[in-house]
Amino acid sequence: SAVISQKPSRDICQRGTSLTIxxxxxxxxxxMFWYRQQPGQSLTLIATANQGSEATYESGFVIDKFPISRPNLTFSTLTVSNMSPEDSSIYLCSALGFGGTNYGYTFGSGTRLTVV
Amino acid sequence: AQTVTQSQPEMSVQEAETVTLSCTYDTSESDYYLFWYKQPPSRQMILVIRQEAYKQQNATENRFSVNFQKAAKSFSLKISDSQLGDAAMYFCAYRSATDSWGKLQFGAGTQVVVTP
Known part of the structure; x- marks a missing residue:
């Protein structure tokens, strides 16, 4: 199955700034999928990214706050914009492979974000 | 929208013993996929087992097996001969077979604690 390299693994950011994962x-x-996860809690889907088209956002998440790029079939970025302490969380990406019924999901190892 | 319910926030098991994690889901669809994922403290999501709804036979992977009850919309995970390395958060997840985006719906998770 595919392997995802997610960077950075952690960061501490000042409020009002932006971070790109x-x-x-x-x-x-x-x-490709982007999730937010509070420690000890479940994964909440932020958006789904298809190559060559604009990402589709879940209720409660907007493009201005979480712009996503998907320039090709192997890469995606999530930006957390104008950060506040409430954005402190773990952000995970995931990918769905090709292969019909023999598909598989792969996950990155997450980015632990702390906003101060 | 489908919902996935894991009613056990935490389960404790002794080494070599068996533990069963419960998962129920709500759907009006007849074709879907169900998953159990393991997330250790490293945050890496690891696929434990997968079940296609059209298959009546319960999936098994070594010490992990499921009890899939389609009519009852139940998908429990049994961990046999528990090992210290099984300690992790376990998530049940649902995917609609008709969802071309392939989005997963996760349950709240069950923390498995393994005691020597």
């Missing part, structure tokens, strides 16, 4: 997959994938 990158996910690089070692093979081509169809969809």
């Amino acid at each position: 990158q996910c690089q997959v070692d093979s081509q994938v169809t969809m």
Whole structure:
């Protein structure tokens, strides 16, 4: 199955600034997904990114706050903009491979973001 | 929208013993996929087992097996001969077979604690 390299693994940022998180997959994938996860809690989907089109956002998440790029079939970025302490969380990317019924999901190792 | 419910926030098991994690889901669809993921403190999401709804046979992977009850919309995970390395958060997830985006819906998670 595919392997995702997610960077950075952690960061401490000042409020009002922006952070861009990158996910690089070692093979081509169809969809890429961005999640937010509070420690000890479940994953909340932020948006789904399809190559060559604008990302689709879930309720409660907007493009101005979480712009996403998906320039090709192996790479995606999520930017957390104009950060506040409430944005402190773990951000995870995931990718869905090609292959019909033999698909598989792969996850990055997450970015722990602390906003001060 | 589908919902996934994990009613056990934490389960404790002794080494070599068996533990069963419960998962129920709400859907009006007949074709879908169900997953169990393991997330250790490293944050890396690891696929434990996958079940296609059209398959009546319960999936098994070594010490992990599921009890899939389609009519009851239940998908429990049994961990046999528990090992210290099984300690992690376990998430149940649902994917609609008709969702071309491939989005996963996660449950709240169950923390598994393994005692020597």
